[in-house]
Amino acid sequence: MGNKGFVKHYYVMLLPGMIWLTLFSIVPMFGFVIAFQDYNPGLGMLHSEWIGLENFKYLLSLSDSRTVFVNTLVIAVMKIVANLIVPLVFALMLNELRLAVLKRWIQTVVYLPHFLSWVILSGILLDVFSYKGPVNTIMSWFGAEPILFFGRADLFPFLIVGSDVWKEFGFNTIIYLAALTGINPSLYEAAAIDGATRLQRLWNVTLPGIVTTVVLLAVLSLGNVLNAGFDQVFNLYNPLVYSTGDIIDTWVYRTGLVNLQYGLATAMGLFKSVISFVLIVTSYVLASKFANYRIF
Amino acid sequence: MKIMKKSAAVTLAAALVIVSACSSAKPAEGPQAAGDNAPKDKGAAGAPAAAADPFGKYESTVTINIGKEINPSDKTLPPGDSSENNQYTRYVKEQLNIETKNAWQAATGKDYDQKVNLSIASNDLPDAMIVNDTQLRQMLKAGQLADLTDVFNKYASPAIKSIMNSTQGLAQKAVTFNGKMMAIPNVTTESDMVHIMWIRKDWLDKLGLEPPKTIDDLEKVAKAFVEQDPDGNGKADTIGITGPQSGGLIHANFIAPNNNNYGFDPVFSAYHAYPGFWLKGSDSKAVYGSILPETKQALAKLQDLYKKGLIDKEMSVRKDASEPIKSGKSGIWFGMWWAGYGALGDAIKNDPKANWQAYAVPLDASGEFTPHMGTPSNKFLVVRKGYEHPEAALKMINLLLRDESKLDVKVSLDNYPLRLVYAPMDEMDVTYKMLKEVLAGTKKPEELDLPGYKLLKADAQNVKKVKLEPYDKYDIQYWDPMADLGVWKRMYSTFVGVGALQKPFKKTYSLTYSQTKTMESKWATLDKLEKEAFLKIIMGAAPVDSFDQFVQEWKKQGGDQITAEVDEMAKQ
Numbered sequence: 001m002g003n004k005g006f007v008k009h010y011y012v013m014l015l016p017g018m019i020w021l022t023l024f025s026i027v028p029m030f031g032f033v034i035a036f037q038d039y040n041p042g043l044g045m046l047h048s049e050w051i052g053l054e055n056f057k058y059l060l061s062l063s064d065s066r067t068v069f070v071n072t073l074v075i076a077v078m079k080i081v082a083n084l085i086v087p088l089v090f091a092l093m094l095n096e097l098r099l100a101v102l103k104r105w106i107q108t109v110v111y112l113p114h115f116l117s118w119v120i121l122s123g124i125l126l127d128v129f130s131y132k133g134p135v136n137t138i139m140s141w142f143g144a145e146p147i148l149f150f151g152r153a154d155l156f157p158f159l160i161v162g163s164d165v166w167k168e169f170g171f172n173t174i175i176y177l178a179a180l181t182g183i184n185p186s187l188y189e190a191a192a193i194d195g196a197t198r199l200q201r202l203w204n205v206t207l208p209g210i211v212t213t214v215v216l217l218a219v220l221s222l223g224n225v226l227n228a229g230f231d232q233v234f235n236l237y238n239p240l241v242y243s244t245g246d247i248i249d250t251w252v253y254r255t256g257l258v259n260l261q262y263g264l265a266t267a268m269g270l271f272k273s274v275i276s277f278v279l280i281v282t283s284y285v286l287a288s289k290f291a292n293y294r295i296f
Numbered sequence: 297m298k299i300m301k302k303s304a305a306v307t308l309a310a311a312l313v314i315v316s317a318c319s320s321a322k323p324a325e326g327p328q329a330a331g332d333n334a335p336k337d338k339g340a341a342g343a344p345a346a347a348a349d350p351f352g353k354y355e356s357t358v359t360i361n362i363g364k365e366i367n368p369s370d371k372t373l374p375p376g377d378s379s380e381n382n383q384y385t386r387y388v389k390e391q392l393n394i395e396t397k398n399a400w401q402a403a404t405g406k407d408y409d410q411k412v413n414l415s416i417a418s419n420d421l422p423d424a425m426i427v428n429d430t431q432l433r434q435m436l437k438a439g440q441l442a443d444l445t446d447v448f449n450k451y452a453s454p455a456i457k458s459i460m461n462s463t464q465g466l467a468q469k470a471v472t473f474n475g476k477m478m479a480i481p482n483v484t485t486e487s488d489m490v491h492i493m494w495i496r497k498d499w500l501d502k503l504g505l506e507p508p509k510t511i512d513d514l515e516k517v518a519k520a521f522v523e524q525d526p527d528g529n530g531k532a533d534t535i536g537i538t539g540p541q542s543g544g545l546i547h548a549n550f551i552a553p554n555n556n557n558y559g560f561d562p563v564f565s566a567y568h569a570y571p572g573f574w575l576k577g578s579d580s581k582a583v584y585g586s587i588l589p590e591t592k593q594a595l596a597k598l599q600d601l602y603k604k605g606l607i608d609k610e611m612s613v614r615k616d617a618s619e620p621i622k623s624g625k626s627g628i629w630f631g632m633w634w635a636g637y638g639a640l641g642d643a644i645k646n647d648p649k650a651n652w653q654a655y656a657v658p659l660d661a662s663g664e665f666t667p668h669m670g671t672p673s674n675k676f677l678v679v680r681k682g683y684e685h686p687e688a689a690l691k692m693i694n695l696l697l698r699d700e701s702k703l704d705v706k707v708s709l710d711n712y713p714l715r716l717v718y719a720p721m722d723e724m725d726v727t728y729k730m731l732k733e734v735l736a737g738t739k740k741p742e743e744l745d746l747p748g749y750k751l752l753k754a755d756a757q758n759v760k761k762v763k764l765e766p767y768d769k770y771d772i773q774y775w776d777p778m779a780d781l782g783v784w785k786r787m788y789s790t791f792v793g794v795g796a797l798q799k800p801f802k803k804t805y806s807l808t809y810s811q812t813k814t815m816e817s818k819w820a821t822l823d824k825l826e827k828e829a830f831l832k833i834i835m836g837a838a839p840v841d842s843f844d845q846f847v848q849e850w851k852k853q854g855g856d857q858i859t860a861e862v863d864e865m866a867k868q
Contacts, residue, residue: 040437040438040439041416041417041418041419041438041440042419042435042437042438042439042440043438043439044419058817062821064821064824123615126613126614126615130610130613130614131609131610132533146609148609148610148613148835150613151610151612151613151835151837152837153837238542238543238612238613238831239612239824239827239828239831239832240612240613240828240831240832240835240837242824242828243828254820254824255820256417257410257413257414257417258409258410258413258820259819259820260413260416260417260430260431260434261817261820262417264817
């Protein structure tokens with residue numbers, strides 16, 4: 001690595017990524033000035049009237065703001081926790097399977113939903129959980145009254161988290177499986193010779209072997225905590241479940257694009273970005289402390 | 297011979313090049329010119345400034361980039377044609393020498409609205425597009441619109457002017473700001489404003505029931521539809537009353553007063569409740585219909601109906617409310633006269649015996665039908681500031697109004713670029729009456745070439761293709777939809793849908809159909825508050841008395857201020 005010419009190639013390889021990042025992530029960031037303006041698209045960002053913190057004041061006076069913020073946090077935290085635990089447990093279980101063909105087959109099947117978009121999946125989900133859909137039919141065999149699942153505010157966050165886990169756990173499992181293959185097999189052999197049962201081997205060899213991966217993923221997902229999943233919520237919600245299902249992103253979308261209140265929507269978006277930024281910095285500090293993960 | 301012909305052609309071409317070059321345009325179409333006729337010469341002779349002919353053909357091609365609304369379920373385009381290249385766009389090219397290009401296209405309804413919003417927000421506008429009132433005001437505020445005052449005065453065809461005049465200035469008023477005309481308004485027929493009840497009459501007959509008249513009848517019939525297996529498949533799978541789909545409106549409102557299919561508008565008006573409309577209160581001050589006790593009463597009834605399972609359990613969660621209608625699972629819904637153009641076209645394909653009939657009900661306590669009315673102008677043609685040929689857009693509208701009936705009606709009119717509906721307020725009523733006369737033999741199609749009533753003559757010529765004898769009965773067995781589904785859609789809508797409106801009824805208008813200043817920033821919040829509160833009450837997620845809390849919130853969050861503004865506006 002001491003070779004200077006070699007390093008130059010690295011920079012060249014970095015170039016497309018940097019250009020992409022600049023064009024699509026850094027340049028659009030200047031749009032945040034709209035949050036401080038009475039934005040007029042005809043005049044543009046440079047000439048619109050400055051109104052200071054007016055948008056933020058109005059935002060804070062709205063009861064909606066608290067609701068969407070809490071909803072976003074609740075849904076996102078639930079998603080992060082569930083998306084850590086379910087794939088981990090599943091990976092451990094797969095790892096114990098001795099039949100390689102079956103293992104691979106299961107792996108393929110469970111990660112298929114990852115490739116379908118929420119537009120398609122939402123249609124399927126709404127049907128499956130509809131009034132006369134399969135779920136209600138099965139429940140009726142046990143004498144339960146049919147439930148309008150996607151019309152129930154109390155159930156909505158769980159449906160959102162549940163369906164997200166269902167869609168993604170197969171894919172997330174792969175990371176754990178990769179970490180598992182990194183464990184030195186001789187440790188298992190040594191443990192077996194020492195007379196460890198399967199459960200003891202799992203507890204004393206497997207888990208410590210992947211704990212850094214788990215911590216790393218947990219910490220990294222903190223930066224994502226306010227992304228509760230626009231696509232998914234947008235395709236599944238309706239006014240009945242706004243009280244528990246409306247998240248920052250869907251609110252910003254409705255306010256900005258449907259109701260044409262650009263300033264207000266941007267203010268909320270900026271609000272979200274600032275909090276996300278704090279969380280990312282925190283998670284980075286935590287990651288370097290606990291998982292020895294460093295970029296700089 | 298050959299040489300002579302050739303040289304003549306060359307001379308002609310050269311002459312044309314010179315002529316058209318003189319009139320400040322590109323020499324675009326030498327070879328095509330020879331086949332063209334009168335309007336071409338007329339155009340070529342005059343300078344552009346003098347050529348204020350509403351139907352004048354440009355001598356060099358004018359390109360217009362439009363934002364296009366497309367209907368994704370439209371299957372009427374012949375193979376090879378597209379929304380950008382079809383009989384209508386070719387007709388516009390041939391008649392006016394205007395080339396239409398789709399700057400973008402989006403599906404009818406929500407998608408299109410959002411695409412327009414995005415265009416406005418990013419200031420990346422097509423040369424022309426069709427927008428609604430909110431968008432028009434937004435564009436006006438942003439200074440994105442071309443002033444169309446002169447363009448309209450010079451280029452609007454007499455037919456358009458006369459139809460606009462038939463609204464007693466309402467259409468003109470909707471687009472005039474500071475004395476300038478900033479858009480071209482549409483004018484829709486009055487029938488488009490009234491919401492009526494559609495019902496499966498074959499189900500009624502099977503169960504031995506009469507069409508409902510009052511709210512109580514409605515409840516009885518819906519109950520029978522749900523419980524007595526009207527479709528006879530042995531399963532309890534029928535829906536009484538279809539409700540709005542996900543994202544749909546429970547009731548129409550002053551911003552979107554027309555064309556609210558699957559809402560409960562007639563149920564509300566039976567209680568003299570006009571939610572979403574601005575009314576004159578007892579003290580003759582403006583008051584918002586959604587916060588009045590009548591609305592609470594209607595909501596209580598709707599909640600009751602929903603609780604009893606008579607309204608679609610999945611209303612507002614379902615992605616497409618028309619689906620159970622098309623598949624023959626639903627028995628009642630509230631909507632527009634033009635249902636034939638909508639869900640019924642598919643319903644009839646799935647079940648030729650589905651006898652959907654329309655009635656102007658439910659009636660109020662004193663036996664009157666008391667619907668709320670809309671506004672004749674709810675869509676606007678706007679032209680981007682700085683577009684070189686603002687009159688081109690208007691000419692396309694002129695052309696459609698003049699020649700709509702000459703074009704092949706089988707290809708959905710949605711494909712016309714920049715389509716704006718122009719109908720005299722009484723168009724459908726006149727059509728209904730005249731066609732009845734045609735069927736009765738007292739009028740001949742040739743007599744019906746009335747100015748302004750663009751489709752009447754064609755309708756009269758076509759009606760017998762799909763209408764079977766006896767001509768005065770409109771149940772489905774007296775029709776032959778498959779003979780020509782395109783014609784059937786219009787005729788069935790006219791005889792059944794418009795037919796239902798041929799009795800006098802009490803009309804209620806909103807004090808305003810456009811937004812006030814404070815609404816620009818606060819209406820979205822209030823609107824959300826209302827939609828959420830009403831939906832929760834109807835679907836039983838909140839008690840009826842939560843209505844009172846909604847009223848308090850609504851007033852506090854800006855409602856009172858807006859009411860004062862509307863009151864002020866209404867006084868002017």
